[in-house]
Amino acid sequence: MKTIILVGGGHSHLHCLKKRIENQDDNVKWVLISPSRFQYYSGMFSGYTEGIYSLEETRIDLEKLCAEAGFEFVERTVLSIDPDQQHLLTDKGDIFTYDFVSFDIGSRNDSLEIQGLHEHNLPIKPNYRFPEQIEKLHKSRKTVFIGGGAASIEMSLSLKAWKIDNGFKDHLVTVVHSSPILEKAGPYSSRKITGVTHSKGVELYQGRVKKVDETHVFTEDGTSIDYDEFIFLGGPKAPPLFGSNILPTDEKGFLMVNSYLQSVEYPNVFGTGDCATLKDFPDTPKNGVTAVRQGPVLWKNLNGAAANGKIIPFEPQKRYLAIMSVGNKQGYLTYGSFSLVSGLAWRLKNWIDVRFVRRYGG
CATH class of the missing domain: 3.50.50.60 (FAD/NAD(P)-binding domain)
Incomplete structure (x- = not known):
């Protein structure tokens, strides 16, 4: 039996969890490792800050979702990866062995250039x-x-x-x-x-x-x-996890992956979302839109790789819809060079965000 470990509860991994609920099989052992039982949806951070959403409305219960999907849930932080031995080391001293591993751990917010x-x-x-x-x-x-x-x-x-x-x-x-x-x-x-x-x-x-x-x-x-x-x-700044091992990264420390979302040197290591950079499309935005669109590709490729079958490339969008909240239930919508500030834009954002969290059991 092959073991696939997902590290982090980001958008792409949430898609895999949901698809696993719909496609149960006994040929693969799935594990999710995350430092918290709850994954907070960043699209609703602003609404929570403003007092529009309750805490429960902004988060997804990973442990519950894993139980439904037949995943093993492990509440740990992965500290390092040995891609040659195919081992993961956690903050509790556990060592997990994988056949395939995927990272969707987001980025960090800091800067070494600013003193203090x-x-x-x-x-x-x-x-x-x-x-x-x-x-x-x-x-x-x-x-x-x-x-x-x-x-x-x-x-x-x-x-x-x-x-x-x-x-x-x-x-x-x-x-x-x-x-x-x-x-x-x-x-x-x-x-x-x-x-x-x-x-x-x-x-x-x-x-x-x-x-x-x-x-x-x-x-x-x-x-x-x-x-x-x-x-x-x-x-976004690169997570420290990739700075202490031999996995290839870009010049900023993000995991370097090919169009199939695989490490450019270790094809059984995958990466999506903010923590990874596409070698052929390095300027692809590190945002939720990209991570959501990578989810279906990651799901197909993890299953395809485990079965020695077909994998497919991810193709970034050239333009995409983006909406940010500007307070008082108004939204700022952009699409290419077009932009709009209105209550309708916020209502569209609210519908998208609430629907996303509810889809995963929030």
Whole structure:
């Protein structure tokens, strides 16, 4: 009997769990290893921050889903992988042996380039740390977000909306960004979301952060911004797991995979979502849309590889629909160069997010 181990409860692995419920067989032993019983859905982080969703509405019970799918669930953190011996080592000292392994463990939010960041950052990844961190943000009188991407803007706007709704209009929410906001969406969309962010009461400061201490964020131009809590959301960083073994990675430390989602040197090692980079499409966005679309390909390829059968390539989309919450049940929708701010966009996002969690038993 072949053993397939899934490490992490990300979007692609959730698809595999659901498909296993529909396609039970006794020829493969499936195992899911995750540091938490619950997988929190990042698409609803902003809504939870704003108070729209309860904690239970944002999470998926992996242990329950594994029981339905005939998986063995192991609540551990994988610390290292030996791809030659096909072993995984966990934080509890367990060693798991696999025939095939897949990683869907997301990314981390920090930066080695900013002095003091690791000591003072309020990380919301891994996702299971998210709820306790939001409590701290709700209490914070001065919150600073570092980063000009979608995650930083969405979280800052949602937090500001919660502050206003709960009578804390005097609490400051600031975003420090080195590049134009949502720069990859194009100049028109960038200007548009900048105006929305200003109108919602979030303060913007363009500058590159070089240092953080216990009370202040310092930029390269000499500006200092005081804070009670700050979060670095400056884009995905590679998880440390791949930095300590011989699996090939890209220059940033993400697992390097081919179009079949296999390690470029170890075909029985797979990777999807934020933790992996496609060798032939290195600029593919590391976001939930990509991870969701990789799910069906991963499921077919894990089963195909285990049966010495057919595997198929993953083809990234050139354009995709993206919606972020901008507070007060308004959404900012982009598709290519098109963008729209409206309540209808938020309702569409809400429908997509709620449907996703409910599909997996949330």
